[in-house]
Amino acid sequence: MEVRKITVIGTGYVGLVSGTCFAEIGHEVTCCDINEEKISLLRQGNMPIYEPGLKELVHKNVSEKRLYFTSNIAKAIQAADIIYIAVGTPMSQTGEADLTFVKQVAKTIGENLNGYKVIVTKSTVPVGTGRLVASLIRTHSQSSQPFDIVSNPEFLREGVAIQDTMNMERAIIGASSEKAFQIIAEVHKPFNTKIVQTSVETAEMIKYAANAFLATKLSFINDIANICERVGADVTKVSEGIGLDKRIGHQFLQAGVGFGGSCFPKDTAALHHIAKTYGYDFKLIDAVIETNFNQRVFFVEKVEAALGSLQGKIISVLGLSFKPNTDDMRYAPSLDVIPLLREKGAIVKAYDPIAIEEAKKHIGYQCTYFEDLYETIENADACVILTDWSEIKELDLVKVKSLLRKPIIIDGRNLFDLNTMHEHDFMYVSIGRPVVRTKTPIQDAI
Numbered sequence: 001m002e003v004r005k006i007t008v009i010g011t012g013y014v015g016l017v018s019g020t021c022f023a024e025i026g027h028e029v030t031c032c033d034i035n036e037e038k039i040s041l042l043r044q045g046n047m048p049i050y051e052p053g054l055k056e057l058v059h060k061n062v063s064e065k066r067l068y069f070t071s072n073i074a075k076a077i078q079a080a081d082i083i084y085i086a087v088g089t090p091m092s093q094t095g096e097a098d099l100t101f102v103k104q105v106a107k108t109i110g111e112n113l114n115g116y117k118v119i120v121t122k123s124t125v126p127v128g129t130g131r132l133v134a135s136l137i138r139t140h141s142q143s144s145q146p147f148d149i150v151s152n153p154e155f156l157r158e159g160v161a162i163q164d165t166m167n168m169e170r171a172i173i174g175a176s177s178e179k180a181f182q183i184i185a186e187v188h189k190p191f192n193t194k195i196v197q198t199s200v201e202t203a204e205m206i207k208y209a210a211n212a213f214l215a216t217k218l219s220f221i222n223d224i225a226n227i228c229e230r231v232g233a234d235v236t237k238v239s240e241g242i243g244l245d246k247r248i249g250h251q252f253l254q255a256g257v258g259f260g261g262s263c264f265p266k267d268t269a270a271l272h273h274i275a276k277t278y279g280y281d282f283k284l285i286d287a288v289i290e291t292n293f294n295q296r297v298f299f300v301e302k303v304e305a306a307l308g309s310l311q312g313k314i315i316s317v318l319g320l321s322f323k324p325n326t327d328d329m330r331y332a333p334s335l336d337v338i339p340l341l342r343e344k345g346a347i348v349k350a351y352d353p354i355a356i357e358e359a360k361k362h363i364g365y366q367c368t369y370f371e372d373l374y375e376t377i378e379n380a381d382a383c384v385i386l387t388d389w390s391e392i393k394e395l396d397l398v399k400v401k402s403l404l405r406k407p408i409i410i411d412g413r414n415l416f417d418l419n420t421m422h423e424h425d426f427m428y429v430s431i432g433r434p435v436v437r438t439k440t441p442i443q444d445a446i
């Protein structure tokens with residue numbers, strides 16, 4: 001393998017993990033960011049995000065002199081053979097992907113182009129962005145240096161990002177020339193993965209199609225769960241039963257409080273926009289988005305129904321991040337559920353093993369935060385589970401019962417077995433499964 005000089009622009013969840021993994025397979029990588037605080041933290045050996053195994057891998061590659069951090073983006077561009085763009089593409093107010101950061105980076109690349117480079121977009125971007133990046137680079141470049149454009153979208157999941165990158169199932173490489181395709185395919189060789197060669201536009205579309213399909217699977221199973229509740233069926237068994245069909249598969253069939261995270265909500269909204277821009281009414285994706293929001297609302301209605309009324313009730317919310325093993329709070333279910341609980345008069349005590357500092361930035365003081373799981377539960381009228389962290393899965397149910405004012409758990413992640421909850425004599429309301437009731441009815445509860 002030829003060792004390449006790779007500069008990654010944007011040192012967030014994707015840029016930092018990808019850059020570190022490119023270094024791990026032997027390339028010389030510089031990760032840069034406009035956020036100087038991030039770069040200074042990384043230079044001191046501290047991580048700006050929580051991602052299992054990342055700190056150790058960063059330290060290893062820094063000490064082996066394959067991984068560098070800088071806020072001097074111009075210099076990092078000039079020194080590179082390959083430039084990866086991994087900046088954010090957040091949801092704009094109208095739903096489409098906001099390309100401000102991508103455009104800024106394209107301009108900076110143009111201003112610093114000093115020889116042939118391959119410019120690769122890893123950020124999730126609407127179809128046509130590759131062409132836009134190329135035209136911005138040309139406009140801002142003084143010289144007429146040649147370059148190629150590649151779309152190489154990212155499929156990692158937060159919480160298992162290193163594992164996903166080191167063992168990637170496929171690399172999609174949409175290149176503007178055969179030469180650029182060969183360079184990026186060669187970069188990926190040590191990953192020993194399946195490479196799919198496409199046009200730039202097709203690669204951009206594959207990313208949205210993948211996320212939209214997974215989001216559709218989730219809204220589908222959540223809709224099925226809502227029907228299960230009405231007909232007295234158990235959605236976990238339905239998932240097991242349909243997942244055994246290889247054409248359907250087991251993954252992404254866990255019903256819950258609706259998907260969150262930095263990508264499914266924004267990418268489904270962006271795809272709706274892309275379709276609309278090109279004159280296509282993508283009704284299915286609109287239904288996926290609507291079902292997902294409704295799932296939060298239905299969940300809060302279940303909490304309310306379980307307690308009779310939420311006015312003045314103390315609710316212990318367990319789990320704030322959008323999924324376990326991350327501190328990422330972007331579009332987390334807790335961001336919708338906590339304000340809805342408060343609107344109905346509840347007082348919220350909240351716990352998360354990692355995401356409290358991030359949560360404070362998003363939720364502020366709409367709730368009180370606890371560092372101890374059981375202190376959060378003490379004296380609450382009910383427990384509400386929003387994230388499937390392993391320590392929440394391993395709750396000591398005897399202790400929980402002794403601490404709660406009323407033995408009520410409303411579980412947005414289906415963490416517990418119905419028989420176990422019956423034996424511990426809880427009122428247990430979950431998703432798409434029959435309600436478990438206490439032997440003696442709880443006062444005020446349904």
Ligand SMILES: NC(=O)C1=CN([C@@H]2O[C@H](COP(=O)(O)OP(=O)(O)OC[C@H]3O[C@@H](n4cnc5c(N)ncnc54)[C@H](O)[C@@H]3O)[C@@H](O)[C@H]2O)C=CC1
Binds near residue numbers: 156
């Ligand atoms: N987070 C995830 O799990 C995944 C994200 N993606 C996509 O990857 C892209 C990046 O996502 P995240 O890493 O989550 O974002 P992030 O918000 O964690 O990181 C983006 C970084 O880019 C930096 N940045 C912004 N403008 C810059 C500029 N002009 N020059 C240098 N740095 C700049 C920001 O300071 C920030 O550190 C998005 O398009 C996202 O949709 C794709 C797959 C997975």
Ligand SMILES: O=C(O)[C@H]1O[C@H](OP(=O)(O)OP(=O)(O)OC[C@H]2O[C@@H](n3ccc(=O)[nH]c3=O)[C@H](O)[C@@H]2O)[C@H](O)[C@@H](O)[C@@H]1O
Binds near residue numbers: 156159254256323
């Ligand atoms: O484009 C992206 O950013 C990434 O988006 C997702 O990854 P991520 O958002 O990190 O997390 P997931 O594990 O996919 O979970 C997303 C949401 O769906 C929920 N989920 C997931 C699976 C399931 O069965 N049920 C369920 O409710 C999770 O709790 C979470 O809120 C995709 O899985 C990645 O392939 C993709 O690269």
